[in-house]
Amino acid sequence: xKHSVLLDTSFFVRLLNDExxxxxxxxxxxxxxxxxxxVLKVSTISIAEYCVKGKIFANPASSSWQSLTSNPFVx
Amino acid sequence: MDNIGDIEIKxxxxxxxxxxxxxxxxxxxxxxxxxxxxxxxFPNSKxxxxxxxxxxxxxxxxxxxxxxxxxxxGFSAIxxxxxxxxxxxxxxxxxxxxxxxxxxxxxxxxxxxQFSTSVKDNIELSISPKxxxxxxxxxxxxxxxxxxxxxxxxxxxxxxxxxxxxxxxxSLTIDTGKDFLEGQEENLLYKxxxxxxxxxxxxxxxxxxxxxxxxxxxxxxxxxxxxxxxxALIAKAKKSWEGVNTDDWLSxxxxxxxx
Numbered sequence: 142x143k144h145s146v147l148l149d150t151s152f153f154v155r156l157l158n159d160e161x162x163x164x165x166x167x168x169x170x171x172x173x174x175x176x177x178x179x180v181l182k183v184s185t186i187s188i189a190e191y192c193v194k195g196k197i198f199a200n201p202a203s204s205s206w207q208s209l210t211s212n213p214f215v216x
Numbered sequence: 217m218d219n220i221g222d223i224e225i226k227x228x229x230x231x232x233x234x235x236x237x238x239x240x241x242x243x244x245x246x247x248x249x250x251x252x253x254x255x256x257x258f259p260n261s262k263x264x265x266x267x268x269x270x271x272x273x274x275x276x277x278x279x280x281x282x283x284x285x286x287x288x289x290g291f292s293a294i295x296x297x298x299x300x301x302x303x304x305x306x307x308x309x310x311x312x313x314x315x316x317x318x319x320x321x322x323x324x325x326x327x328x329x330q331f332s333t334s335v336k337d338n339i340e341l342s343i344s345p346k347x348x349x350x351x352x353x354x355x356x357x358x359x360x361x362x363x364x365x366x367x368x369x370x371x372x373x374x375x376x377x378x379x380x381x382x383x384x385x386x387s388l389t390i391d392t393g394k395d396f397l398e399g400q401e402e403n404l405l406y407k408x409x410x411x412x413x414x415x416x417x418x419x420x421x422x423x424x425x426x427x428x429x430x431x432x433x434x435x436x437x438x439x440x441x442x443x444x445x446x447x448a449l450i451a452k453a454k455k456s457w458e459g460v461n462t463d464d465w466l467s468x469x470x471x472x473x474x475x
Binding site: 150151154155156157158159160161163168171172175176178190193194195 | 439440441446449450453454456457458460462463465466469470
């Protein structure tokens, strides 16, 4: 069976801010999940929370968000 | 009880001025009934389904289908529920479509279709021009979907579409319009893609109408870790998070509620 993991808001904040103390942890997990073909899932609540401050997610159709979903994210 | 049961669909009507008999009943209508019965009995997987045999008899026209009794019992229950509720909204999509198709045929030809099975003596469902077995349209709403899979086909003479082989839904046909395919410079076939598409979704069951899909966007789909790409995203995104303590910010945002 293929494994999957649900990523919370803080994961995205830390992954996309390299000054966060836990950035390397998030990046390491992200790399590991992709290499192991683990399906990454994110809830719409996390997206909404990220959007409170994170501009690149303000529009789900923005190029950045599309690029991120082009990795194995499932909405 | 026999292991094999039967379903009878009796067609009552006229062919011109003559009473309907197998001698004046067109093969196109027989083909339509055969297809619909297969969808009614086995809406999901036709692979590995048991044998369904067929016979046509007089009086007016009687379609007789034989298959294992287990499936007849299930089918009889569905017929009863349709007749009692006078609705087909509870059915899954393929079964509902098959009933709608028979309802349509009934209107076109002024036929009455009387369904009965070997499980019960009486007529279990009657579809005539007077009945209205159609899905309630408003429970199917427009929705947006993401699918991931391998593109196995692209083109079409009259309806341009792509076929996407997905793990979750099997092969999906998604309308694209000719312009979209015409403008593609690279070969799309056998590559992995994400697809953003619109389509109809059932409000009650969440079921997706796979015949209604229209492409919004084709997304390159790569599962490889790409540090350059991630760094480019970080460079754009980090400005929003300068000086933010993630834990404090989230705690404040959630008002003390921790998911």
